[in-house]
Amino acid sequence: MAGQMERGARAGTWGAASQRIRDKLWQGTLPADDPVKGWGSNGSGLPCAGCDDVILSSDAEHEVEMSDGRALRFHVKCAGLWRVLKQARSRE
Numbered sequence: 001m002a003g004q005m006e007r008g009a010r011a012g013t014w015g016a017a018s019q020r021i022r023d024k025l026w027q028g029t030l031p032a033d034d035p036v037k038g039w040g041s042n043g044s045g046l047p048c049a050g051c052d053d054v055i056l057s058s059d060a061e062h063e064v065e066m067s068d069g070r071a072l073r074f075h076v077k078c079a080g081l082w083r084v085l086k087q088a089r090s091r092e
């Protein structure tokens with residue numbers, strides 16, 4: 001039983017980002033449809049649409065454009081999480 005408690009406390013930032021993106025998808029804050037365009041660039045210093053942390057210029061940024069013209073920027077890992085989680089959501 002003690003071991004289970006320790007595992008929960010060690011979820012770390014990766015788990016937190018994943019949880020935040022999942023919450024936003026389920027609440028509709030993040031779109032669940034596919035972007036029309038996507039490209040990579042250097043971090044812009046603006047907040048990530050997924051985890052809300054700033055994308056530092058030392059990080060890679062993944063930017064997408066939705067069919068309604070809305071642009072979203074993510075950390076590369078958050079873009080990956082978003083893609084996987086929205087697919088999971090569309091199957092439910």
Ligand SMILES: [Zn+2]
Binds near residue numbers: 050052053074078
């Ligand atoms: Zn992020």
